[in-house]
């Protein structure tokens with residue numbers, strides 16, 4: 001067990017690294033952040049910010065030398081970097097799991113090999129694969145295999161005749177072509193798994209996306225109890241098959257009359273798990289610390305229904321949001337990530353809205369966001 005007083009390293013300095021850093025320091029750990037951005041949200045909270053590229057040899061040596069264990073908040077660290085670190089210091093999530101989750105083709109192959117349901121898909125590595133992919137039919141989505149986030153690197157294909165153009169627009173990089181499901185709803189399960197195989201899942205969240213970006217997560221999900229249970233079991237089975245250690249986000253689709261499909265895996269805390277900062281006995285970042293340090297995992301019990309609503313840069317178009325509107329509402333908790341530039345679609349922060357029921361929390365979230373915005 002790695003106990004408070006030790007120093008932990010984190011690769012990546014965005015908001016997930018920031019919330020990890022704050023939680024780890026609250027628990028009495030030191031934190032070193034590696035991120036190339038001098039203004040990184042996590043760097044500002046850390047004991048030390050190594051401002052260097054993720055594959056900078058000297059910075060990685062310093063991280064391995066000064067930290068008792070290393071984690072990541074970012075799945076796009078170059079493959080090999082985690083492997084290399086793991087030769088010197090305990091690392092979670094495991095490098096093999098990050099390699100799978102950072103590449104949609106490997107991820108979908110892994111899911112298929114283990115019999116986990118996904119939307120029908122085909123790999124498109126080059127123009128030579130287009131004819132085979134077209135047999136899938138449409139509507140469908142062409143997604144870059146790597147480096148996509150918040151719906152970036154995706155093109156909707158309404159008719160298979162559009163596929164070749166879509167592939168050219170994505171510059172011919174390796175892609176996944178997948179059928180678009182008629183979604184009944186989206187769920188996600190954030191869970192933690194320890195080195196000993198112990199697994200603790202937070203209650204499934206019901207997610208609404210807008211323009212490919214997560215807008216709200218509502219807990220408990222307003223779905224039949226049996227479906228929520230199946231979602232939790234499916235996510236746990238995925239984590240176990242992946243021999244995962246750390247916090248994992250499993251994004252799920254519900255379609256075809258209540259059937260579950262795995263969308264994608266995030267080898268880190270997940271945006272849809274931010275409600276745990278205010279609404280569960282242990283939050284997802286504390287679970288990340290616990291799993292990394294070999295400590296017992298904490299209780300995931302839900303203390304109140306909640307809706308998390310993201311604050312995107314769009315909320316700043318009319319000027320600085322009216323924060324007093326958030327503070328004036330009982331049950332509304334404000335989280336800002338310390339990002340200076342509020343660009344449209346950029347995740348600047350979130351609100352967790354606690355209320356007596358999931359419906360009431362959902363309403364409170366939208367009502368508060370509207371009150372904040374100067375339009």
Ligand SMILES: Nc1ncnc2c1ncn2[C@@H]1O[C@H](COP(=O)(O)OP(=O)(O)OP(=O)(O)O)[C@@H](O)[C@H]1O
Nearest residue numbers: 119148149150151152178179180181209212263264
């Ligand atoms: N096959 C599909 N059928 C229906 N809707 C889909 C499908 N694939 C993606 N979507 C919609 O687009 C959203 C974003 O897709 P996906 O999770 O693949 O993108 P991403 O860029 O990796 O997003 P993020 O990293 O923010 O989760 C999904 O949550 C869902 O709303």
Ligand SMILES: [Mg+2]
Nearest residue numbers: 150251263264
């Ligand atoms: Mg996604």
